[in-house]
Amino acid sequence: MxxxxxxxxxxxxxxxxxxxxxxxxxxxLFPFVESNQYIxxxxxxxxxxxxLNTAWNFVLGVAGVWNFGMLAIxxxxxxxxxxxxxxxxxPTPLAILLGGVAAGGISVLLxxxxxxxxxxxTSLLTFSFAQVIQFVIVNDPKGLTGGxxxxxxxxxxxxxxxxxxxxxxxxxxxxxxxxxxxFGVWWIRSxxxxxxxxxxxxxxxxxxxxxxxxxxxxxxxxxxxGFIAGIAGALYLTYFQSVTASIMGLTPMSxxxxxxxxxxxxxxxxxxxxxxxxxxxQEMLIDHPGIELTILGVVLLVIVVFVPGGLVGLVSRIRRxxxxxxxxxxxxxxxxxxxxxxxxxxx
Amino acid sequence: xxxxxxxxEVRGLWAGYGDSIVVRDLDLVVEVxxxxxxxxxxxxxxxxxxxxxxxxxxxxxxxxxxxxxxVDGRKPEAIARKGLVHVMQGDGLFSEMTVEENLxxxxxxxxxxxxxxxxxxxxxxxxxxxxxxRGQRARTxxxxxxxxxxxxxxxxxxxxxxxxxxxxxxxxxPVMIDVVYGAIREIRERLxxxxxxxxENFTHVGGVADVVHVVEMGGIVRSGSLEELSSxxxxxxxxxxxx
Amino acid sequence: xxxxVAILISTVVLGSIYGLxxxxxxxxxxxxxxxxxxQGSMVMIGSYVAWGMLVVGNYNPVLALxxxxxxxxxxGTFTQLVSVQPLMGRRNELDFEMVTFITTFAxxxxxxxxxxxxxxPFQKNVPPLIAGGVTIAGQNLSYQSITMALxxxxxxxxxxxxxxxxxxxxxxxxxxxxxxxxxxMGVPVGQLYPLTMGLASALAGIGxxxxxxxxxxxxxxxxxxxxxxxxxxIFGGLGSLSGTxxxxxxxxxxxxxxxxxxxxxxxxxxxxxxxxxxxxxRPYGLKGNPSEVRL
Numbered sequence: 001m002x003x004x005x006x007x008x009x010x011x012x013x014x015x016x017x018x019x020x021x022x023x024x025x026x027x028x029l030f031p032f033v034e035s036n037q038y039i040x041x042x043x044x045x046x047x048x049x050x051x052l053n054t055a056w057n058f059v060l061g062v063a064g065v066w067n068f069g070m071l072a073i074x075x076x077x078x079x080x081x082x083x084x085x086x087x088x089x090x091p092t093p094l095a096i097l098l099g100g101v102a103a104g105g106i107s108v109l110l111x112x113x114x115x116x117x118x119x120x121x122t123s124l125l126t127f128s129f130a131q132v133i134q135f136v137i138v139n140d141p142k143g144l145t146g147g148x149x150x151x152x153x154x155x156x157x158x159x160x161x162x163x164x165x166x167x168x169x170x171x172x173x174x175x176x177x178x179x180x181x182x183f184g185v186w187w188i189r190s191x192x193x194x195x196x197x198x199x200x201x202x203x204x205x206x207x208x209x210x211x212x213x214x215x216x217x218x219x220x221x222x223x224x225x226g227f228i229a230g231i232a233g234a235l236y237l238t239y240f241q242s243v244t245a246s247i248m249g250l251t252p253m254s255x256x257x258x259x260x261x262x263x264x265x266x267x268x269x270x271x272x273x274x275x276x277x278x279x280x281x282q283e284m285l286i287d288h289p290g291i292e293l294t295i296l297g298v299v300l301l302v303i304v305v306f307v308p309g310g311l312v313g314l315v316s317r318i319r320r321x322x323x324x325x326x327x328x329x330x331x332x333x334x335x336x337x338x339x340x341x342x343x344x345x346x347x
Numbered sequence: 348x349x350x351x352x353x354x355x356e357v358r359g360l361w362a363g364y365g366d367s368i369v370v371r372d373l374d375l376v377v378e379v380x381x382x383x384x385x386x387x388x389x390x391x392x393x394x395x396x397x398x399x400x401x402x403x404x405x406x407x408x409x410x411x412x413x414x415x416x417x418v419d420g421r422k423p424e425a426i427a428r429k430g431l432v433h434v435m436q437g438d439g440l441f442s443e444m445t446v447e448e449n450l451x452x453x454x455x456x457x458x459x460x461x462x463x464x465x466x467x468x469x470x471x472x473x474x475x476x477x478x479x480x481r482g483q484r485a486r487t488x489x490x491x492x493x494x495x496x497x498x499x500x501x502x503x504x505x506x507x508x509x510x511x512x513x514x515x516x517x518x519x520x521p522v523m524i525d526v527v528y529g530a531i532r533e534i535r536e537r538l539x540x541x542x543x544x545x546x547e548n549f550t551h552v553g554g555v556a557d558v559v560h561v562v563e564m565g566g567i568v569r570s571g572s573l574e575e576l577s578s579x580x581x582x583x584x585x586x587x588x589x590x
Numbered sequence: 591x592x593x594x595v596a597i598l599i600s601t602v603v604l605g606s607i608y609g610l611x612x613x614x615x616x617x618x619x620x621x622x623x624x625x626x627x628x629q630g631s632m633v634m635i636g637s638y639v640a641w642g643m644l645v646v647g648n649y650n651p652v653l654a655l656x657x658x659x660x661x662x663x664x665x666g667t668f669t670q671l672v673s674v675q676p677l678m679g680r681r682n683e684l685d686f687e688m689v690t691f692i693t694t695f696a697x698x699x700x701x702x703x704x705x706x707x708x709x710x711p712f713q714k715n716v717p718p719l720i721a722g723g724v725t726i727a728g729q730n731l732s733y734q735s736i737t738m739a740l741x742x743x744x745x746x747x748x749x750x751x752x753x754x755x756x757x758x759x760x761x762x763x764x765x766x767x768x769x770x771x772x773x774x775m776g777v778p779v780g781q782l783y784p785l786t787m788g789l790a791s792a793l794a795g796i797g798x799x800x801x802x803x804x805x806x807x808x809x810x811x812x813x814x815x816x817x818x819x820x821x822x823x824i825f826g827g828l829g830s831l832s833g834t835x836x837x838x839x840x841x842x843x844x845x846x847x848x849x850x851x852x853x854x855x856x857x858x859x860x861x862x863x864x865x866x867x868x869x870x871x872r873p874y875g876l877k878g879n880p881s882e883v884r885l
Contacts, residue, residue, distance in 0.1 A: 066688060066691075112870075113866055113869055113870050116869075116870070117869060119685070119687055119688060120625050120687045120688075120691065120828065121824065121828070121869065123625075123688075123691055124625070124820050124823075124824050125824070125865070125866075125869055127820070128817060128820060128821065128862055128865065129862070131817050131858075131862075132858060132859050132862045135858055135859065136859060139855050139856075250698075250699070250702075250810075250813060254695070254696075254699045257692065257695070258696075261692060290703055290706050290707050291703075291707065293699055293703040293706075294699075294700050294703040294704055294707065296699065297696045297697065297698075297699035297700035297703065298696075298700060300692065300693075300696040300699070301672065301673055301693055301696040301697065301700075304677075304689055304692055304693050304696070305673075305676045305677060305693065308689065401774055402773075403770050403773070403774060422773070422778075422780075423770070423773040423774050424773045424774075424775075424776050424777055424778045424779065425778075427773070427774050427775060427776035428776045432774075433774045435770070435771060435774065439768055439770065439771030439774070440768070440771070441763065441764045441767040441768055441771065441772075442767060442768075443763070443767055444760070444763060444764065444767065448754070448760055448763075451757075451760060452760055452761070452764050452772070452775050452777075453775060455757065455760075455761060455775045455776045455777055456776040460757055500775075
C-alpha cells in the first residue's frame with residue numbers, strides 16, 4: 001500500500017520522544033510558575049487557535065484540498081454549541097462535543113460541491129462559502145445569532161471557580177485537546193487514511209488506478225478537520241462566554257493562513273511553530289494596532305516567495321544538509337521532514 | 348544585410364527535460380543561405396535540440412552561437428528578437444486568434460511590426476489559399492492550413508535570419524505535404540532565407556536540402572549531401588525513406 | 591411593468607460594473623494563470639483616489655478617473671513584480687496557483703491595512719461624479735449610475751479593441767493561449783506580465799471610483815466587489831473573456847430580480863446558491879475550459 005512517491009513516514013527516535021514529553025510537561029506546569037492572568041489568557045487563546053490551525057493544516061496541507069472556508073466551520077461549531085447551551089440546557093462539555101459534530105457534518109456537506117472541482121475553483125467556492133456564512137450570521141433575521149452585536153452570554157465551562165482557577169482549568173483542558181488533536185492528526189497522517197489522502201493529493205492518477213476513491217477520502221478529510229475546528233470554535237465560545245461573527249472574515253483568515261504558511265503547510269509541527277511565532281509577534285505589536293497586519297502581510301509574502309516550505313520545512317532541509325555534510329548514515333528523526341512544499345493538487 | 352559564413356554554431360550541446368537527457372554532445376554548423384536538414388527517428392532528440400537552440404529549454408551543457416553571439420541560457424524572446432524564427436512542432440498556433448492575428452504575432456518585435464502590412468501581403472501572395480481564411484479562428488483550420496499559417500507566421504519577420512522548421516510533414520496528407528514543401532522551396536529560392544529543418548525521413552526533403560545530418564540517440568552520426576547519404580546503404584536501410 | 595424596467599435598468603448598471611472589475615481578473619487568470627486576490631484592493635484604492643481628488647482636492651471627476659487609472663495601474667504593476675514575478679520561474683517546483691493565491695492575498699492584506707493606517711477606519715463619503723438624475727417609466731435613475739454603466743461599457747469595448755488591434759494586446763492574448771509560442775515570437779513576458787496586471791488593476795481602480803461614489807471609501811470597500819468578481823469569474827469560467835461578460839450581466843440580472851423580489855440583504859446568499867449549482871453541474875462555468883477541471 002505504501003508508495004515511495006507519497007513520502008516516508010518516519011519513526012521518531014528516543015531522544016525526540018523525550019524532548020516532546022519534556023516540552024509537554026513544561027507547558028503543563030507553566031500555570032504554576034506564571035500566575036499573570038494576561039499571559040495565561042494569551043496562551044489559552046493561542047491554544048484554541050492552534051486546535052483550529054491543526055484542523056486546517058490537515059485539510060489544506062495533508063489532504064491538499066484548498067479549503068478556505070475553515071473559519072466558517074469554526075464559527076458553526078461555536079454558534080451551534082452556543083445555541084445548544086442556551087436553548088436545550090445540555091451540559092457544556094456535551095454541547096462542545098455536539099458543536100464539533102455539527103461543524104464536522106456541515107464540513108462534509110461542503111465537501112460535496114468541491115468534489116468535481118480542481119484547486120483554484122475549490123478555494124473560490126469555499127472562500128465564498130465562508131463569506132456567506134458570516135453574512136448569514138450577521139444578518140440573521142430570527143435573531144438567533146445576535147447579529148453583529150454578538151451571541152448572548154453562555155455559561156462557562158468552569159463557572160464555579162475563581163478567575164485564576166478558571167483560566168488554569170481552561171489552560172489544561174485546551175492543552176489536552178491540543179495534544180490530542182496534534183497526535184490524532186499525526187496518527188491519521190501516517191495511517192492508511194493519511195497515506196491514501198497524500199496519494200490522492202500527489203498522484204491522483206495512481207490513486208485512481210489503485211482504487212483509492214478521492215470522494216470518500218475527501219469527505220473523511222473534511223469531516224475530521226471540520227470536527228476538530230468545530231471543537232475549537234465551541235471552546236472559544238465557552239472560554240469567552242460569547243462570540244461574534246468577527247472570529248471569521250478576511251482578517252482572522254489572513255492571520256491563520258499566515259501561521260500555517262510560516263510554520264510549514266502539511267507538516268505536523270508547522271501549526272505549532274506558526275501559531276507560537278505569530279502570537280509572540282502579535283503581542284509585541286499590541287501597542288500598534290493595524291501595523292501588525294501590514295507586517296503580517298509582508299512576512300507572509302516574504303515567506304511564501306523565499307521559504308516555500310515554511311520554517312519547519314526550512315529547519316528539516318538544513319538538518320538534512322548538515323547531516324549529509326557531517327556524513328552520518330542515519331538521518332535524524334524529524335516528524336515532518338517529508339512535506340517541505342505546498343501541496344500539489346493538479347494531476 | 349548580407350551575411351556570409353557561419354550563422355549558427357552549436358558546440359557539445361546536452362539538453363533534455365529533468366533527468367532524461369535526449370540531446371547528447373551535439374555539434375552542428377549552419378552556414379548563411381544554406382538549408383540544413385536533420386533526419387532522425389522520433390524520440391532521438393531533434394525537437395528537444397531545436398527547443399534548446401531557441402531557448403525554450405535551457406541546455407544543461409554546451410554552447411550555442413547565433414550570428415557570432417553566444418545565446419545559450421538566454422531567454423527565448425531575446426533569442427527570437429535576434430532573428431531566429433522557430434516554427435514549432437504542432438504549429439504552436441494561437442488557436443483562439445484569427446489567421447491574420449496569428450500572422451501579425453509573427454511580426455511582434457518592433458522593427459518587423461512597422462512593416463507588418465508589407466509582410467502580410469507577402470504571405471497572402473505566397474499562400475493564396477490563406478487569404479479567404481484570414482478572419483477565421485486558427486482552431487477551425489485543417490492541418491495543412493495550420494501548417495501554412497505556422498510557416499507564414501515565420502515569414503512575417505522581415506529581419507529573420509534563420510528559420511527553424513520542426514517536422515513540416517508531420518500528420519499531413521501527401522497532397523498537403525507537397526503544398527507545404529512547395530512553400531518551403533519557394534521561401535528558400537525567392538527569399539534566400541537560411542533554413543534548419545528537421546524531419547523523420549528523407550522522403551520529402553529532396554530538392555531543398557544542401558546539407559543533411561543523421562541524428563541518432565541525441566547526436567549526429569552521419570553528415571553529407573543528400574546524394575552521398577542516399578547512396579549509403581546502411582543509412583537508407585535505417586531510414587526507409589525513398590527518394 | 592415598472593418592476594420590469596427597474597430590473598432591466600439595474601441589470602445593466604450592476605452587470606457593467608461587475609464586468610469591469612471581473613474582466614481584469616479574467617485577463618490576469620488567462621495570461622498569468624493566477625487568481626488575483628488583490629483586485630478588490632484596487633477597487634478600494636480607486637475609491638480613496640476618488641475621495642482624495644473630489645473631496646480633498648476638489649478636482650474634476652474626469653481627472654479623478656485618470657488619477658485612479660494611473661495610481662492603480664502603477665500599484666497593480668508593483669503588486670505583480672513583488673508578489674508574482676519572483677515565483678514565475680518556479681512554476682514547476684511549487685503549486686503555482688495556490689502560492690500566488692496566497693501571495694496576492696497577502697498583498698491585499700497589506701493594502702487594506704495601510705489604508706487603515708493612513709485613512710483610519712471610518713468611511714469617507716464620495717460625492718456622485720455627476721449629480722442629479724432622470725425618471726424613466728417611474729424609475730429614478732441617477733446620472734451617476736448612467737455614467738457608471740456607460741463608462742464601464744466603454745472601457746470594456748476599449749479593452750476589446752486593445753486586445754484585438756494592438757501589438758501588446760495581441761501579445762497578451764497570445765501568451766494566454768500558448769506561452770512557448772508567444773515567447774518564440776519575441777514577446778518579452780517579463781514586461782508583459784506586469785503590464786497585464788497593471789491594466790487589469792486599472793480597470794478595477796476605475797470601478798472603484800464609481801463604487802466609491804455610489805457607496806463610500808473605506809479600508810474594506812474592496813471586499814464585497816472582490817467577492818462579487820469571484821462569483822462572476824466562476825460563473826463565466828476562469829480565463830474566458832466573453833464568458834465573464836455574459837456572467838457579469840447574468841449575475842446582475844439575478845441580483846436585480848432578487849432585490850425586487852425579496853430585498854437587498856439576501857442577494858449574496860442567493861448568488862452563492864446559483865454559483866453552487868453552476869459548479870455542481872458545470873464545474874468549468876459558462877465558457878471555461880472543461881479540460882482544466884480535474885478530479
